[in-house]
Structure formats: C-alpha cells, structure tokens
Amino acid sequence: MIKIRNACKCYGGIKVLEDVSIRVEKSGILGLAGPSGSGKSTLLRCLQKLETLDGGFLECNGKTGFMFQDFQLFPHMTVLENLVYAPNLNAKNVQCRQNNEKRARETLKNLGIESKMQEYPRSLSGGQKQRVALARSLMVNPDILLCDEPTSGLDVATTMDVVVMLKSVGETGVAMVIASHDLDFLTKISDRIILLKDGKIAVDMETKNHSDPVNHLKKYYA
Amino acid sequence: MIFTLQLMFGGIAIGVTLGVLLSVLRYCRICVAPVKGWVSIIRGTPLILQLSIIYFAAPTMAGIRLDMLPAGVIAFGLNSSAYVAEILRSGVESLPKGQFEAARTLGIPAFHMWKDIILPQVVRNVFPAMVNEIIALLKETTLISIIGGMDMMRRSQIIAAEQFEYFTPLCIAGAYYYCLVLFIEFIGRRIERRMVNDKNS
Numbered sequence: 001m002i003k004i005r006n007a008c009k010c011y012g013g014i015k016v017l018e019d020v021s022i023r024v025e026k027s028g029i030l031g032l033a034g035p036s037g038s039g040k041s042t043l044l045r046c047l048q049k050l051e052t053l054d055g056g057f058l059e060c061n062g063k064t065g066f067m068f069q070d071f072q073l074f075p076h077m078t079v080l081e082n083l084v085y086a087p088n089l090n091a092k093n094v095q096c097r098q099n100n101e102k103r104a105r106e107t108l109k110n111l112g113i114e115s116k117m118q119e120y121p122r123s124l125s126g127g128q129k130q131r132v133a134l135a136r137s138l139m140v141n142p143d144i145l146l147c148d149e150p151t152s153g154l155d156v157a158t159t160m161d162v163v164v165m166l167k168s169v170g171e172t173g174v175a176m177v178i179a180s181h182d183l184d185f186l187t188k189i190s191d192r193i194i195l196l197k198d199g200k201i202a203v204d205m206e207t208k209n210h211s212d213p214v215n216h217l218k219k220y221y222a
Numbered sequence: 223m224i225f226t227l228q229l230m231f232g233g234i235a236i237g238v239t240l241g242v243l244l245s246v247l248r249y250c251r252i253c254v255a256p257v258k259g260w261v262s263i264i265r266g267t268p269l270i271l272q273l274s275i276i277y278f279a280a281p282t283m284a285g286i287r288l289d290m291l292p293a294g295v296i297a298f299g300l301n302s303s304a305y306v307a308e309i310l311r312s313g314v315e316s317l318p319k320g321q322f323e324a325a326r327t328l329g330i331p332a333f334h335m336w337k338d339i340i341l342p343q344v345v346r347n348v349f350p351a352m353v354n355e356i357i358a359l360l361k362e363t364t365l366i367s368i369i370g371g372m373d374m375m376r377r378s379q380i381i382a383a384e385q386f387e388y389f390t391p392l393c394i395a396g397a398y399y400y401c402l403v404l405f406i407e408f409i410g411r412r413i414e415r416r417m418v419n420d421k422n423s
Contacts, residue, residue: 048327050323050326050327064327065327066323066324066327068320068323068324070318070320072318072320072321072323072324073324074321074324074339074343075343076342076343076346085328085330085338086328086329086330089330089331089334136328137327139328140328140329
C-alpha cells in the first residue's frame, strides 16, 4: 500500500528526513511519533505529494485524504458546503449532487455534528472543526487517510472522541497514517508506531507486542 | 463633476481589470518578470509623467492622438492597475498556505480553486484597501488639468482667477471632492458590513 525507500528531504541544508524506509502492506493505523521537528509532518506531506522528496523513492497506492493540523476549512463556506464543494465539481447532474449532499449529511450525522451543517467554521469549537475536517477528507473516498496532529490543541475528553472517531473510520477499511507527538493518543489508536528522531527511524514497533508502549517509546525521546 | 466621475470610474474599471489580469499572470507564473517590471515602473514614476506621455508623447511616438478624456482614463487606469495588482498580491499572500494545499488535497482544479476558494477570501481581505485606492484615484483625477482637462478643480481655479476671489471657489471644489469621498466611503462601508454579516451569519 505504501512503499518508502531511502527517503531524504532537506530544508535549506537541514536534513529533515534521512534515509527513511517504510513499507505498509495492509490497511490499519500507522502512527508516526517523534518530537517536534523530527520529520513526521514532512513525511506525511510527502505522502500527500504536497512536498517532493530530494532523494529516495515513495509510492502510495490508492487515493489519499489529508487532515491538516489546523483544519484548513474554507471559512466563507458553511460546513455542508465545505464537504460537498469538491465532490460536486465532478458531479455530472443534479442526482449526483443530491447524492453527495446525502452522503455529507450521513457523514456529519455519524460524527455527531449534523446540527452544525449550516454553520460557518468560525462558530465551531476546535473539536467540531476537527470532525468537519475529518468528514471533508472522507468525502473524497480515500483509501489512505493521512492525519497531521489530529489532537493538537484539543482537551482530554475531545482527544478521546477523536480516538473513537478515527477508530470507527479505520473499521470501515480505510488505512490511516497519523502523525502526532502525543504518545498516549498514538498508542491507543495505532496498530504500528514508527518513531522518528532527527529525520531517522528510531523505533518501528507493533503496539500489541508491548505491554507498556508509551514508556518504551519515551526511552527514545531522551 | 461628470468629467471627474467619468475619469474615476473609467480609471478604476481599467485599473481593476488590468490589476486582476496582472495578478493572475503573476500567480500562474506567466510573464512574471514583465509583470514585476510593469508594477515597478508604474509605481516608480509620477502619475503626471505617465499622463503627459500618453497625451503629449504618444502622438509623436506612435502616431496615436487621444482626446483628453480617453487619455486621462487610460493613464489613471494604467497607473491604478499596478496598485490594484499589489493590493491583490498582499491579499493572496495574507491567506494561509494551507488553503491552497487543502484545495489541492481535495482535487479542486486551479480555476475553481481561484474562483471559489481563494478570490472570495481575498476580496474580503482587500476590500478596504480597494476603497482607499478608489478614493486616491478620485483625488488624482485633478491632475487632468495639466493636459487642459476641465475638471472641478480646474474650473474652480479659472473662476477664482476671473473674479480675483480664491477662497470661495476653492472651498466649493473642496466640498465637492469631500462629498464624493464621503459617498464612496459610505457605499464601501455598507458593502463591507454586508460581507461581514454574510461571513457571520
């Protein structure tokens, strides 16, 4: 599904990714952990083709959806418009548009924010924006969902909601790559965690193989 | 006053059209250097010089003889285009890079991205600056007198010279301009308020 071989990326002479190789064969949730500046967001952006690698090889089979750390909802559109705008561009007739709207309503309902459909992003809380961002990225029917710091700035209760929400998306067969520095969150949600440090892979582990994965990962932070 | 308004509306119509075109060329990376050069030259030279070149030098250089009104409209329009292009550039640059990236990740084509995602936000952001540009252009139309244009300012000067009474005609001209500026500000504020209400609704 995802093949990354010897990936290298530099910004202004500073190596952000150095010789990173990852292979993901089956769907599931892959967590990318690491301190700030370790290269996890860059790797995610390379997977979405928002950045290009300076060296190495990257292949991502399937359609990708992307959730931004700061949501990047379109502020002049309502929640519903945010969801249906892109799919409607490819809609051939009114029927397709109605189907898109129906799907958007269902997605919002599943995420518990159907009542906010006609509101603008500025009137939503952080958690609600996060849900809208997730709903919007799901509207492109992604095979792989890439999430950049989905819990950043959220309180504990909302973080738990995000865990439930993303797990339910994962259960529908969508593969996920989630970049986060929140080890508690990542260990709760991921099947596999890769810890990046200074642009290199420091740990690559299956979560179920460790009784205390958070402490195991914390050792590599120092 | 009609002559002044014709100059202002004609100038701003050309200025906005050309300014948008220059911005599109710049962001589509077509003719970036000529666009930058144009903006630099227009902003770097006095408007009075540009007006003089179009009215006095164009007939000898290119054999084009323009009347005062078209010459004025073209000069003010070309001058305004550089400022409008810069206003739009600042508006586009004030948007988060993520808005472009979000559009890309959703597979929105460039044309639709600009039309429906970027420009509506840019217009809101730059609207006050655009109103300023219109007001500045209105006041700059007084330069038309250097090519013999009979606008409000020139007329007041002529009346003043004929009657050896400067204060009253100049005050009346000033009041006319001030009222026009107040009217533009009033319309601008109403549109701006409407845009904010739309955004908040």
